[in-house]
Amino acid sequence: MDDHKYDALKIENQLCFPLYACSREIIKRYKPFLDEIDLTYTQYIAMMVMWEQREVNVKELGKRLYLDSGTLTPLLKKLESKGLVSRKRSREDERNLIVSLTEEGEQLKERALAVPVRMAGCLNLTPKEAVTLYEILYKLLGENEISAKKE
């Protein structure tokens, strides 16, 4: 007779653990492709927002990436030192720091196109599974925003 009292404490019965492990494993698969454009994964997703918006402040960027200034400030300084973005305070409200895409950052977009193309072959999910996964993940992220608002 097995004792099931502690089953809830088994790794294999966790949902968070495969999420955590999967996230890291997939980011590792990005690495060889990202190395070619000299970006880390976090820098890459920050640049994705920049390529879409050209200009954004730290708060808004943090909201889109679920990251705070503790992570973003050094990351943006790093991207600035690479010449990909510029950082300056907003004229209207000096509290806001405006991050802008530079010409060099804009040019990197062309080379970055290869990344999703090459990653596409790396995830062997059926289109249906990919959509299902996507929907569940955004459902989880969405409810998170609601519970965050409650505070």
Place this chain on the structure above:
Amino acid sequence: MDDHKYDALKIENQLCFPLYACSREIIKRYKPFLDEIDLTYTQYIAMMVMWEQREVNVKELGKRLYLDSGTLTPLLKKLESKGLVSRKRSREDERNLIVSLTEEGEQLKERALAVPVRMAGCLNLTPKEAVTLYEILYKLLGENEISAKKE
């Protein structure tokens, strides 16, 4: 007319991004519960393996958690300093470091039982969604092992 050339570089079209964000957001939700037993999330999943096996070497632990010695060595030293595990070299093969659950570590298991109980109410997925998510994530993790073996 929209230009779709760069669509693959949009955050909203990524699968990895919600995975990465979701993983971190859910780990954040664990924090208040884990604080009560003074464990970080990584320490918690390491302890889960210990509670299941009582004894494990670093390599095997790393395989179960998808972590390497660079992460585990300091983590295990931390758990040792808390008195939850002991670390000693294997008699048969001195290369192996054997991590063992202490009496204190064993006792923590009782208090840890509250963590999954309290987390259960935090993820508002239907049972079906939870199972689907679980299966897709392990499929992704599984294929990763295959591609790792190829090297």
Place this chain on the structure above:
DNA sequence: AAAGCTAGAGTTGAGTACAATTAAATTTAT
């Protein structure tokens, strides 16, 4: 207008992650 409050970014410190390297023990090949 001064005091208090709020918002946004930056800083600090602890704890991961992980690639690359090192060092010691063991195994394999000659």
Place this chain on the structure above:
DNA sequence: ATAAATTTAATTGTACTCAACTCTAGCTTT
């Protein structure tokens, strides 16, 4: 048996990640 190759942890260095705190700017309230 001994040199070479392999295995296992530990170490090093870079880069997050995040809670807690600080600082400054703008807003609010009287």
